[in-house]
Amino acid sequence: MIKGKTKKLSTQKQIDLVRDKLLDLMEEIRYEVDVPNFIYSAIYTVTELTYDTAPNPNQAQLLMMNGIMAHLEHREDIAKDPYVTKLQKKRGKNAK
Numbered sequence: 001m002i003k004g005k006t007k008k009l010s011t012q013k014q015i016d017l018v019r020d021k022l023l024d025l026m027e028e029i030r031y032e033v034d035v036p037n038f039i040y041s042a043i044y045t046v047t048e049l050t051y052d053t054a055p056n057p058n059q060a061q062l063l064m065m066n067g068i069m070a071h072l073e074h075r076e077d078i079a080k081d082p083y084v085t086k087l088q089k090k091r092g093k094n095a096k
Contacts, residue, residue: 022042047064050063050064
């Protein structure tokens with residue numbers, strides 16, 4: 001096995017990777033866990049992680065609010081964020 005220096009992914013690629021893995025997990029367990037319960041559990045877990053790893057509670061809250069604001073900004077122009085469209089298309093197909 002070759003041990004080399006691993007190049008760290010860019011911030012956007014890290015965000016995309018986490019989002020894709022969460023979507024994959026949601027797809028994998030969709031028949032076992034209702035969507036609202038999945039969302040609640042994911043938000044609860046992310047909130048715990050945020051508060052556990054932030055230097056202080058204010059930083060944790062700011063990080064979480066920044067994530068919400070980024071989502072709201074992208075919702076105004078769906079073309080900016082293809083994942084929103086992907087989620088909406090999946091929901092539309094499964095809603096019937």
